[in-house]
Amino acid sequence: MGRVIKHEATVAMRMESGAVQRMKSFARGEATWAEVEGMTFEEAKAIAQVGCDLAAAGRLEEARILFEGLVVGNPRDAGAHAALGTVYQKLGRLEEAIAEYSAALARDAGHPVALANRGELYLRKGERQGFTDLSNAVEVDPHGETAAGRRARALVKSITLAAVEKLKQDAQQP
Amino acid sequence: MVDFLKGATNLLASPEGTAVEGAGDTRGLTPLIAHSIKTVEGVATGNVLLAASGVVGVAEDLKKNPAAKTEYAATGGAAKTEGYAPILPTGTSALDPKMLDYEAALKVLEANFDQLDLADGKKSGSLSKDELRRAAHDTSLSPQLRSAARFLTENAALFERVDSNGLLARFMPVVEKLYNDDRIKLSGVRSELKRVGEEFSRYGRPERPRTPKPEPETCPPSTGTPGTRPPSTGGPSPGTPSPGTRPPTPGTGPTPGTGGGQGPVTGGGKPPTSKDPDFREYLEAVAVLRDNWGTFDTAAGTKDDRVTREDLAALLANPAASSTLKKAAQFFKDHPEYFDRLEMAAGIDGRDGIIGWLDVKAELELSGGAKPGTSPTKVSSARSIVDNPNMSIEDKVQAILGAISTETDAEILQVMDSMASAGEDRAALGTSDADKKKAATLDGNMRELELRLQRLLEKRKSMFDLMSNMSAKFNEMAKTAISNLRGA
Numbered sequence: 001m002g003r004v005i006k007h008e009a010t011v012a013m014r015m016e017s018g019a020v021q022r023m024k025s026f027a028r029g030e031a032t033w034a035e036v037e038g039m040t041f042e043e044a045k046a047i048a049q050v051g052c053d054l055a056a057a058g059r060l061e062e063a064r065i066l067f068e069g070l071v072v073g074n075p076r077d078a079g080a081h082a083a084l085g086t087v088y089q090k091l092g093r094l095e096e097a098i099a100e101y102s103a104a105l106a107r108d109a110g111h112p113v114a115l116a117n118r119g120e121l122y123l124r125k126g127e128r129q130g131f132t133d134l135s136n137a138v139e140v141d142p143h144g145e146t147a148a149g150r151r152a153r154a155l156v157k158s159i160t161l162a163a164v165e166k167l168k169q170d171a172q173q174p
Numbered sequence: 175m176v177d178f179l180k181g182a183t184n185l186l187a188s189p190e191g192t193a194v195e196g197a198g199d200t201r202g203l204t205p206l207i208a209h210s211i212k213t214v215e216g217v218a219t220g221n222v223l224l225a226a227s228g229v230v231g232v233a234e235d236l237k238k239n240p241a242a243k244t245e246y247a248a249t250g251g252a253a254k255t256e257g258y259a260p261i262l263p264t265g266t267s268a269l270d271p272k273m274l275d276y277e278a279a280l281k282v283l284e285a286n287f288d289q290l291d292l293a294d295g296k297k298s299g300s301l302s303k304d305e306l307r308r309a310a311h312d313t314s315l316s317p318q319l320r321s322a323a324r325f326l327t328e329n330a331a332l333f334e335r336v337d338s339n340g341l342l343a344r345f346m347p348v349v350e351k352l353y354n355d356d357r358i359k360l361s362g363v364r365s366e367l368k369r370v371g372e373e374f375s376r377y378g379r380p381e382r383p384r385t386p387k388p389e390p391e392t393c394p395p396s397t398g399t400p401g402t403r404p405p406s407t408g409g410p411s412p413g414t415p416s417p418g419t420r421p422p423t424p425g426t427g428p429t430p431g432t433g434g435g436q437g438p439v440t441g442g443g444k445p446p447t448s449k450d451p452d453f454r455e456y457l458e459a460v461a462v463l464r465d466n467w468g469t470f471d472t473a474a475g476t477k478d479d480r481v482t483r484e485d486l487a488a489l490l491a492n493p494a495a496s497s498t499l500k501k502a503a504q505f506f507k508d509h510p511e512y513f514d515r516l517e518m519a520a521g522i523d524g525r526d527g528i529i530g531w532l533d534v535k536a537e538l539e540l541s542g543g544a545k546p547g548t549s550p551t552k553v554s555s556a557r558s559i560v561d562n563p564n565m566s567i568e569d570k571v572q573a574i575l576g577a578i579s580t581e582t583d584a585e586i587l588q589v590m591d592s593m594a595s596a597g598e599d600r601a602a603l604g605t606s607d608a609d610k611k612k613a614a615t616l617d618g619n620m621r622e623l624e625l626r627l628q629r630l631l632e633k634r635k636s637m638f639d640l641m642s643n644m645s646a647k648f649n650e651m652a653k654t655a656i657s658n659l660r661g662a
Binding site: 032034035037038039040041043044045046048049051052053055056063074075076077078079080082083085086087089090097107108111112113117120143146147148150151153154155157158161 | 232233235236238239240241242243244245246247248249253254255256257258259260377605621624
């Protein structure tokens with residue numbers, strides 16, 4: 001803010017119309033920092049797009065900073081949590097990635113990106129929950145609108161194919 | 175890449191796995207899994223083609239969609255905007271409506287800073303609260319100037335904003351304390367004006383309350399006595415006189431104009447200034463008049479190299495006249511104060527109801543105004559600024575930089591328009607293959623536009639920084655010159 005306002009009775013209090021009210025809401029936990037700063041969803045989306053481009057170009061640290069900023073700005077944004085999770089995952093910070101996906105799913109239980117990626121991570125760790133997440137990801141994104149949804153679909157298909165074949169082989173053995 | 179799938183398969187196919195129980199009976203499984211199981215059964219029955227296509231398809235899908243691809247998928251519905259600031263409808267703003275008066279007061283102060291500074295007979299380069307208080311009650315000053323001074327003295331918190339604003343305060347908030355000396359400087363006023371403008375563009379311009387309030391304005395133009403400078407506020411950098419070029423004029427009569435030229439204020443109504451919302455339209459009308467001088471001149475029937483109100487009326491009544499000409503003529507008819515200003519622009523024959531060619535030329539030169547959007551006129555506008563003998567070098571540099579900034583602003587608006595239309599096109603697309611291709615092209619275009627917008631904004635910022643730095647430098651130079659003169 002960087003603004004010096006001397007306390008001059010009611011005159012100074014008149015300055016409290018906009019930003020200060022929002023700051024108070026933020027302090028009470030009623031508003032996010034994005035709301036205090038006046039950041040709209042469209043602006044956040046544009047920033048996220050830059051983050052996605054950075055991540056696609058392999059500039060993961062810069063993408064991480066952007067998405068961490070978005071998450072701090074609005075912790076209620078499930079999409080930002082999930083996107084940050086993917087960056088952590090690529091950086092090899094798998095526990096943090098799972099935490100971010102879980103945070104995204106806490107806000108939006110049907111978030112396809114969080115479901116698909118957390119599912120894959122759980123499967124890598126050998127946890128059955130992974131398959132449930134992947135199945136749910138396929139259910140919430142049946143047309144494969146997200147890349148994560150499409151990957152979840154392919155994974156579920158391949159796992160099922162292999163599992164059924166293995167079952168058949170086991171059944172043929174005496 | 176997908177070796178973890180082996181583990182996952184074992185997990186699913188293990189005797190305690192729930193998927194095992196469902197494998198033989200597809201009830202309760204998702205259609206996708208059920209379909210996959212059927213595909214495997216097809217393998218067992220010898221349907222090789224089906225099996226091959228299934229396996230290859232899955233491998234391709236996995237290759238096409240790598241793990242942890244970063245994408246931003248917003249939550250659907252209204253929840254997606256949760257936690258973000260709402261988009262304010264036009265006309266609504268979180269800012270205090272008083273900021274409008276604050277901005278207007280700052281503009282008046284900026285344009286008349288030297289006059290106020292010299293009111294006590296000496297030029298200190300800054301204004302104290304006491305000086306402003308005196309100015310607020312000084313009947314020799316214009317009502318606009320008085321109300322601007324009064325506004326700042328009555329709104330102490332806003333005075334502190336200007337007071338603590340300096341060149342470096344924006345970048346280093348700690349430095350604000352150094353500037354906070356209960357005196358306001360011209361650089362602080364300009365910097366604060368810029369900041370207010372930024373706040374307006376960010377949070378929206380607040381609406382003025384319904385109650386009528388006298389709006390502070392810049393000084394009215396003088397009548398333009400023959401032989402004196404024409405009444406003008408002097409283009410984009412409105413009439414801030416060069417320090418030391420004009421002597422103090424305490425009690426010499428009515429308020430002097432911002433661009434020099436003293437005399438009694440005549441004419442009723444609102445005096446036209448470069449800050450008037452109609453001023454741009456006025457310049458356009460003058461440019462139309464210049465470009466179609468012959469048509470205007472002969473509208474009433476005779477060619478006498480002058481345009482009168484009769485000519486304008488005749489042109490408006492002429493059904494064959496183009497809408498552009500009629501618009502310009504209508505403007506002068508509806509705004510007699512601008513007609514008066516133009517007819518006296520060259521300072522010939524005073525107020526005689528006749529616009530001469532020299533008036534048009536002088537007005538366009540003085541205002542630095544020309545038809546916006548066309549490059550030849552831009553060049554001539556820049557040339558007219560450079561060649562203008564009535565402008566100091568500081569004013570010329572500021573005017574040219576201002577003109578460039580205006581062009582950049584126009585370009586930014588254009589890019590934003592293009593982005594908005596591309597966004598609308600993108601939203602209208604469906605899920606068919608052709609639409610997906612179009613969407614990909616549009617996304618590419620959008621990224622290009624974003625980059626262009628970013629570059630333009632950077633250019634604009636550097637332009638503002640340059641202007642701000644130059645203002646500060648000129649101010650320092652003037653101060654040094656004055657202190658040298660005092661010492662001599």
